[in-house]
Amino acid sequence: MRARESRREATRRAGRSWTVRTRVLTTMLAFMVVGLAVTGVLTYAVQFRALEDRVHGELLQEYQELKLIAESTEDDGSFTHTTVDAVLKAATESAAPSDNESVIALIDGRPAHKPRSQDFELVPDDSARSQEVLEQIMAVHEPGRTVTTTMTLGDRELRVLVASVQVAGDDAEGVFVIGNDIGVEKQELWQSVATFAGLSVVTLLIAGWVGYVVTGxxxxxxxxxxxxxxxxxxxxxxxxxxxxxxxxxxxxxxxNFNRMLERIQIGFAEQRRFMSDVGHELRTPLTIVRGTLEMTDLEDPDDVREAHEIATDELDRMGRVVGDLSELAASARPDYVRPAPLDMQEFARSAFARIERIAEREWALVRAADVVADADEQRLTQAVVQLAANAVRYSDEGSRILFSVDQVLGPVGPEIHVGMRDEGVGIAEDDQRRIFERFTRVDGARGSGSGLGLPIVRAIAEGHGGQVRLLSAPGRGSTFTLVFPQFTQRTGVEGDAEDGPGARDAAGPRGDRTDDRRGPAGSPHTTTRSS
Incomplete structure (x- = not known):
């Protein structure tokens, strides 16, 4: 047992190391890192590419200026510069090297001309270094062509354009060299990359701290x-x-979690109540059956027959109690009542055909409203049968029991009133307050009941969004009225009441009783049966 608890504790601690907060924050920062990295790479890739294109354009611009000088002519059509030296001298004198740029002109492999001022010298004054640089330039040079290449001269990374210069009638071989120290500009870009990376790290730290606080x-x-x-x-x-x-x-x-707990709490309460009710109600019949069987004289056929009848009656009663308790337990389910459009006139006739066979009474269907309502026909019939059985239990043989189904305009819309009125003993005011509680029985009943019929009726009424109203007085009979909203528009004949959807709370608090309602009225169709 302790080992199992230790494993659970270890699992719980391991789970806490990656909480929702940690996962959300990690995911957010991971996306930010990827986003900043992709943005930085693409941005600086474009900038490095733009640098290459700009430097190449500047080199070509210098070359175009050399070409214009070499092709310049006088008014008579003759070339202005007739020798390689003259062309290169004019080109270097007119050249204006930009920052990080250097120009030099070579004749027959030797330095000949250069601008008066420039950032650096392509060919240093140092003889050893100069010879090395000249060899690299001449290795790239191709007579009659212009070549662009990258060279490393000392600690400089240069982008170099080497142009061959030739003039008709002059055997000298000229070379015009333009070098751009692209390494310096790349270094500036790399410093910008480092700055971006540093700012990105700071941004991630700030975002992580803010995210930690906000997600918390x-x-x-x-x-x-x-x-x-x-x-x-x-x-x-x-x-x-x-x-x-x-x-x-x-x-x-x-x-939703609180609502779930509330539903679970209600379910457990109903379960406990069900078990308590079952234990309470079955204890007495079980005691009777056991006592009867223990006291039965097996040698006496009459005594055995009587014990058999008592045991059968008690078992039947237990079956009814269990069935009613199961019905009440089922009423807590959301699908206990399944409303559908129901013709209330047809329902009234069908229900009346059932209840008039329960016992010998003067049954009367006094009104059957020709309307359609949203209702569960099976549950409503069950409620009507329970009310009819209750009316029979508290009334004398041959007395009148009036049944009605009517439409009444309620506070917020039309309501359906299903009424059952008897001429029985009535119910005292104190008993009216508790008659809808489970296992409640009042004096004056003919026969025994489980005390669960009226709670079932109330559950059915509440399932329809309504309530059960009671009007009763000792010696004057009782009227039970099941009230619920109509919901759907009625269809039917002339004289129909105003159509309109009802509301679930139109009937007031569920299960309340009232004593300001009249019982069923009208011109009854009366029938008397023997049962």
Missing amino acids: RLLKPLGALRSATEQVTVDDLAHRIPVPAANDDISALAT
Whole structure:
């Protein structure tokens, strides 16, 4: 047992290491890291590409200026510069190297001309270095062509354009060289990359801290929910978690969790009540059956027959009690009542055909409203039969029992009133307050009942969104009226009352009784039967 509890505790601790807060924050930061990385890579890839294109364009611009000088002519059509030296001298004198740019002109492999000022020298004054640079340039040079390449001269990364210069009538071989220190500009970009990376790290840290605080506040109800799930047990279902004021998914989750606990609590209460009721009601008949069997003289056929009859009656009573309790337990389910459009006139006739056979009474169907309502025909019939059986139990043979189905305009819409009126002993006012409680029986009943009929009727009424009303007085009979909203528009004949949807709360608090309603009235169709 301890080992199992230890494993559960270890599992719980391991689960807490990756809470919802941690997962949300990790996911958010992971997306931010990927987003910043992709943005940075694409942005600086574009910038490096733009740098390459710009440097290449500047080199070509210098080359175009050289070409214009070499092709310039006088008014008579002759070339202005007739020698390689003249062309290169004019080109270097007119050249204006930009930042990080250097120009030099070579004749027959030797330095000949260069601009007066520039950022750096392509060919240093140092003889050893100069010879090395000249060899690299001449290795790239191709007579009659222009070549662009990348060179490393010392600690410089250069983008170099090497142009061959030739003039007709001059055997000298000229080379015009333009070099751009692209490495310096790349270094500036890389510094920008480092700055972006540093700012991104700071942004992630700030976002992580803000996200940690915000998610902690947003997910605080989840911690309360987890704590509540650990505290809720079968013996303690009353615990509830606080619902945040914000109208969001977390508050909805907390609300639904509390509602779930409430439903579970009600279900357990109904289960306990069912078991308590079963134990309470079955104890007496079981005692009677056991006592009867123990005292039966097996040698006496009459005594055995009497014991058999008593045991059978008690077992039948137990069966009825269990059936009624099961019915009440089922009434707590949301699908206990399944409303559907129901023709109330046809229902009244069908229900009356059933109840007039229960016992010898003067049965009368005094009104059957020609309307359609949303109702469960099976449950309504069950309620009517229960009310009829109750009326028979508290009335004399040959007395009148009036049944009616009517439509009445309620406070917020039309209502259906299903009434059962008897001329029996009536119910005292004190008893009226408790008659709808389970196993409640009042004096004056003919025969025995389980005391569950009226609670079942009330459950059916509440399932239809209505209630049961009672008007009674000792010696003056009783009128039970099952009231519920009509919901659907009625269809029928002339004289119909105003149509319109009802409301579930139109009938007032469920199960309340009232004494300001009249019983069924009208011109009854009367029938008397013997049973």
